[in-house]
Amino acid sequence: MRIILAPMEGLVDAPIRETLTRVGGIDRCVTEFIRVTHGMLPPRVFYKYAPELYKQALTDAGVPVAVQLLGSNAEMMGRHGAKAAELGAGQVDINFGCPAKTVNKHKGGCVLMREPELMHDIALAVRKDTPANVPVTAKMRLGYDDRSMGVACAQALEAAGVAEIVVHARSKVDGYKPPAYWEEIARVRDAVDTRVIANGEIWTVADYWRCREVSGCEDVMIGRGLIARPDLAAQIKASQQGEDCEPMGWGEVTGLVEDYAQALQARLEDRYVTGRIKQWLNYLRQGFPEAEALWPRARKIREVAPMLACLSQAHH
Incomplete structure (x- = not known):
């Protein structure tokens, strides 16, 4: 029953990860995406996004941090997965969920959900090039134009050997507008054996329990909800133990x-x-x-x- 801090570009940087993991309740973090194009990035770029690599890919509170990559060139993505592991990443994550126009225009993030075969090739290249003891995971949405691609894309990632799939419960077109379609995550979860993690619109402890019930997922990823209430993960953990947790003032x-x-x-x-x-x-x-x-x-x-x-x- 893990709670993972979501990567939010331009906001969830290393200092916020340090701050929030110190509050407690967070089991894992993921970096903002490192954009992979045609050339090999120098180590300093990895360290910029994930300074935690200097300390065994952990925050000061001891919470593991995954390095996230974004790009559409399978060979280069594989090489960067290998480099991330070489620099100390304990987990390499692939971004298939970013809805930003500039990212999608350059064939990164959620637009790749129109092409499950390409998602498969990218994930397979990263899995092949990254040491077997380092899990390769992925984050995606339910689709790009609509919410119909979740199952096909998750199956493509499963076939590529991805260890876990985070599903944000909306399409690119839905953006971040409520509601989140947690019931669609349940359909994805039923279609694959790979562990699926639910993401989207968890702002309160009650939202967390409802999301788990509707999606059927034990693990959740929370982004904006943890920024709005820094102790939300700690409150959820207390509620799992049946305890009350005094909200932060x-x-x-x-x-x-x-x-x-x-x-x-x-x-x-x-x-x-x-x-x-x-x-x-x-x-x-x-x-x-x-x-x-x-x-x-x-x-x-x-x-x-x-x-x-x-x-x-x-x-x-």
Whole structure:
């Protein structure tokens, strides 16, 4: 009954993984995708996306981090899978789910779900080139144009030897609009023997249990829900034990955001740091009325120090 932190491009970076895994309840993370094209990427690119490779592919809290690759050239994807493993990745994940226009236009991510044969070839190349003891996994949606391709694509991945398949319960065209079609994940799960992990629209403990019931999956991947409620995984774990878990207060959350900002400042220019803090704050509006109240003022701030001052005023 694992809970996996989803890769969210431009948001779930190493500092957020450190912050959230410290809160607890998360069993595994996946990096933002590393885009593979025609040339071999140098090791520094892998380390940029997955600095955890310097410490046995674990966060400081000891949670394993998978390296995710995105691309459509099977041979190059295989070579990058091998390189990721050589640099210390304990799991290589393939992105067949990204709905971003620019990614799809360059034949990466979800657009590949129109071609299950190509998905098979990519996954097979990565599986063949990556050492047998390193699992190769994949993340996909239910389809590109509609939700009809989930079964065919999952079967193609299973035939290629993929160890696990995360299914986001929407098509590319559905984007991130509610609802999530968890019942369609159940159809995929019934069609393959490979372990299927449910993903999409899990914002609360109740959503988690409903998703498990409808999808039939024991494992779930959570993205936006964990950004909006940093202790959601810990609360779910408590509910699995039949215990109550006191929800995190706003003061604790601002402490997390401050730690995150500090970690970011070591990596990025200030203007990018405020951008990432705003992104997180925007999601926190779902879980915390204090974030909602703060938002009109915070969204106009461009510098890191005033942003942190604004946050700390809010909880004193």
